[in-house]
Amino acid sequence: xxxxxxxxxxxESPGQSITISCSGTSSDIGSYDHVSWYQQHPGKAPKLMxxxxxxxxxxxxxxxxxSKSGNTASLTISGLQAEDEADYFCxxxxxxxxxxxxxxxxxxx
Amino acid sequence: xxxxxxxxxxxxxxxxxxxLSCAASGFTFLSYGMHWVRQAPGKGLEWVAFIRPxxxxxxxxxxxxxxxxxxxxxxGSTLYLQMNSLRPEDTAIYFCAKDSTYWAxxxxxxxxxxxxxx
Numbered sequence: 259x260x261x262x263x264x265x266x267x268x269x270e271s272p273g274q275s276i277t278i279s280c281s282g283t284s285s286d287i288g289s290y291d292h293v294s295w296y297q298q299h300p301g302k303a304p305k306l307m308x309x310x311x312x313x314x315x316x317x318x319x320x321x322x323x324x325s326k327s328g329n330t331a332s333l334t335i336s337g338l339q340a341e342d343e344a345d346y347f348c349x350x351x352x353x354x355x356x357x358x359x360x361x362x363x364x365x366x367x
Numbered sequence: 368x369x370x371x372x373x374x375x376x377x378x379x380x381x382x383x384x385x386x387l388s389c390a391a392s393g394f395t396f397l398s399y400g401m402h403w404v405r406q407a408p409g410k411g412l413e414w415v416a417f418i419r420p421x422x423x424x425x426x427x428x429x430x431x432x433x434x435x436x437x438x439x440x441x442x443g444s445t446l447y448l449q450m451n452s453l454r455p456e457d458t459a460i461y462f463c464a465k466d467s468t469y470w471a472x473x474x475x476x477x478x479x480x481x482x483x484x485x
Contacts, residue, residue: 261411292470296412303462303478304404304412309471347412351470354426356402356414 262286262348262359269365275336278362280348281329288329292351295324295333298361299344307346308333338366369393369474371463376479383453383483389446389463389476396444397421400466403437403448405459406478413459416448417466431457453483 263281270276280287280295287293293311296304306315308324311331321336331350335342343366348359375387389401403415416437417426425437436449446463460478467473 290470294471296472298412303475304472305475306467306471306473309467309469309473313469315473349412349414349471355428356417356470358404358412358414361411 260357262350262357264346264348264359264362266360267363267365269367270338271367272338272340274338275334276338276364277332277334278346278348278364280331280333280350280359282331282350282357283329286329286350286352286357287326287331289353290351291326293324293326293331294349295322295331296347296349297342297344298347304347335364340366342366369465371465371474371476373461373463373476373479376461376481378482378484379453380485381454381483385450385453385481387448387450387461387463387479387481389448391444391446391463391465394465394474396439397441399468401437401439401446402464402466402472403435403446404462404464404472404475405457406462407456407459410459415461418446450481453481455483457481458483 295308298304311326370392372390418437434452438447462478464472465474
């Protein structure tokens with residue numbers, strides 16, 4: 259049950275796009291399309307942004323999109339806005355467990 | 368609207384026990400699996416445990432297996448986490464989360480802080 263690997267931090271200017279990677283193994287991301295992404299602002303509970311690799315819950319902006327290739331999943335945020343500044347966590351189902359990434363701090367400059 | 372409200376956190380000595388509760392409302396509780404997820408201070412998220420809708424199957428992270436037990440009361444729409452043999456590394460905010468039926472966590476509570484310290 260090793261954590262998925264994410265970059266510790268990314269930063270970009272408003273209006274630009276960023277992609278956060280999430281690297282796993284053939285036991286988690288590589289075996290299941292059950293990858294989800296969460297946004298967490300300081301002191302708040304996480305919020306589901308993407309599930310089943312590419313699907314957005316109702317109410318989540320279409321500026322957020324997800325993809326997967328092999329053992330690596332990605333979250334892309336386009337048209338960055340100040341309120342996107344937060345921590346982002348990926349998660350994958352792994353058979354009978356779930357595993358999270360270490361989290362990526364997004365700074366909108 | 369879906370609401371999840373955790374309670375029961377506090378300070379406990381190493382080796383001690385604690386029981387967390389999560390009161391659910393706004394959805395048909397007995398139709399959904401439920402999770403506990405924790406977050407150590409300043410750290411990332413760690414999945415802890417999952418229980419199926421009828422409580423007939425549970426899964427645990429290796430780090431808590433044999434010490435933490437997830438259970439549920441469908442008649443009272445409440446999720447529990449019994450925590451025994453607590454260790455300092457169990458110190459974290461514990462969130463309950465509703466399973467989306469797509470192997471994701473679609474609603475979260477506000478969390479309850481557990482501190483294991485002498």
